Amino acid sequence: MSDTGMVLEPGEKKKHYVQRMFNSIAHRYDFLNHFLSLGIDIVWRKKAIRKLDVSPDQQVLDLACGTADFALEIIRQKQCHVVGADIALRMLQFARQKTDDPKLRLMNADGEALPFKDDSFAGTTIAFGIRNMGNRIQALKEMYRVLQPNGQTVILEFSLPTFAPFRRIYLFYFKNILPMVGRMVSKDKEAYSYLPASVERFPTIEEFENELTLAGFKDLKHWRLLNGVAVIYKGKKLMTNEK
Numbered sequence: 001m002s003d004t005g006m007v008l009e010p011g012e013k014k015k016h017y018v019q020r021m022f023n024s025i026a027h028r029y030d031f032l033n034h035f036l037s038l039g040i041d042i043v044w045r046k047k048a049i050r051k052l053d054v055s056p057d058q059q060v061l062d063l064a065c066g067t068a069d070f071a072l073e074i075i076r077q078k079q080c081h082v083v084g085a086d087i088a089l090r091m092l093q094f095a096r097q098k099t100d101d102p103k104l105r106l107m108n109a110d111g112e113a114l115p116f117k118d119d120s121f122a123g124t125t126i127a128f129g130i131r132n133m134g135n136r137i138q139a140l141k142e143m144y145r146v147l148q149p150n151g152q153t154v155i156l157e158f159s160l161p162t163f164a165p166f167r168r169i170y171l172f173y174f175k176n177i178l179p180m181v182g183r184m185v186s187k188d189k190e191a192y193s194y195l196p197a198s199v200e201r202f203p204t205i206e207e208f209e210n211e212l213t214l215a216g217f218k219d220l221k222h223w224r225l226l227n228g229v230a231v232i233y234k235g236k237k238l239m240t241n242e243k
């Protein structure tokens with residue numbers, strides 16, 4: 001634990017810390033997302049979902065769905081049924097206020113122990129959520145378990161820019177300006193300091209792809225967005241007779 005009380009070490013404490021934090025900032029979450037990213041998060045979500053090959057009326061799980069922006073974009077682009085699962089009830093309440101689309105089912109559930117049978121979904125997705133899991137590998141294993149053979153997972157997550165001069169400017173914004181504005185608007189002392197701290201601790205693309213492999217995913221691909229500020233990852237669950 002850092003001297004601010006922020007919990008970044010993996011485990012149960014982090015899971016509960018994150019759950020409390022998102023419940024506390026839920027009322028300002030959407031506004032701050034779009035404001036602090038100048039709306040780029042909307043473009044990234046659209047791009048990520050374009051990578052998901054699913055057919056209309058298939059079932060998709062959007063884990064850590066929060067206020068459902070990603071889940072609603074999946075419905076918009078793919079016309080499938082989406083289960084949005086999140087551990088923070090307040091985030092789900094804001095999601096519900098946003099839509100009464102019958103294609104979206106919301107569930108208060110922990111991504112590390114999903115209440116679904118094996119092979120339930122044609123696709124599983126998670127946007128800006130995998131970094132926040134108490135036990136990231138366990139959540140990846142769960143996303144793999146509930147995926148049907150031939151199904152796909154698409155993950156959108158922050159990373160760090162690769163071009164050094166841009167990285168320096170970006171880190172100045174990310175570690176100084178963003179936490180200050182986030183604190184003022186959300187009234188949460190830590191949430192927007194947790195964000196850059198957790199991104200800096202997140203594995204590199206290569207390390208994260210090793211974790212995806214460990215969880216069972218095959219045919220891995222990734223796409224860097226804005227010089228690596230965010231990355232889209234895609235993986236498949238092969239049929240049992242495929243290698």
Ligand SMILES: C[S@@+](CC[C@H](N)C(=O)[O-])C[C@H]1O[C@@H](n2cnc3c(N)ncnc32)[C@H](O)[C@@H]1O
Nearest residue numbers: 022064065066086087088110111127128129132
């Ligand atoms: C940064 S928000 C992302 C929300 C949404 N996917 C989006 O793109 O805006 C991260 C979300 O992960 C959720 N979360 C964190 N740990 C979780 C867990 N163990 N199980 C389910 N959801 C979790 C939080 O409650 C929060 O809503």
